[in-house]
Amino acid sequence: QVQLVESGGGLVQAGGSLRLSCAASGRTFSSYSMGWFRQALGKLREFVAFINAIGGSTYYADSVKGRFTISRDNAKNTVDLQMNSLKPEDTAVYYCAVSRYYSGSYFYTEANMDYWGKGTLVTVSS
Numbered sequence: 001q002v003q004l005v006e007s008g009g010g011l012v013q014a015g016g017s018l019r020l021s022c023a024a025s026g027r028t029f030s031s032y033s034m035g036w037f038r039q040a041l042g043k044l045r046e047f048v049a050f051i052n053a054i055g056g057s058t059y060y061a062d063s064v065k066g067r068f069t070i071s072r073d074n075a076k077n078t079v080d081l082q083m084n085s086l087k088p089e090d091t092a093v094y095y096c097a098v099s100r101y102y103s104g105s106y107f108y109t110e111a112n113m114d115y116w117g118k119g120t121l122v123t124v125s126s
Contacts, residue, residue: 002026002115004096009120012086016124020081022096022117033099034072034079035059035108038092038122045095045110049081052103059105064090086124093119 008020020036035050049060049070058070069082079096096117102108 004115004117006096006117006120009122011123014124014126016086017084020094022079024077029077030074033103036081037095040092047108050108088124088126091124093121095119
């Protein structure tokens with residue numbers, strides 16, 4: 001049974017940092033793209049950052065570029081999101097997701113994800 005479990009969310013002041021982690025289990029995900037979406041209250045879920053399986057290329061939403069860094073550890077089946085210089089508009093539930101067949105920011109959409117975590121809440125106070 002495949003499971004994605006996020007951790008690391010919490011409350012932080014604007015300008016602060018948090019590190020999210022997603023632990024995947026149930027199969028080996030080294031051939032999957034892995035990454036993060038987020039959903040703020042009253043808004044649609046949106047792409048945040050992804051890292052592909054081949055070469056480890058990374059992709060970021062414009063809103064987080066330069067502030068967030070995604071990384072993965074294939075030996076541990078984990079993907080992390082280091083979030084720096086957080087802003088109140090980063091407040092959202094952050095979801096880990098994986099995609100077996102798609103790679104590239106154009107293809108990292110909700111419909112192309114194979115598995116999802118349940119999410120972890122990040123709250124950034126002003």
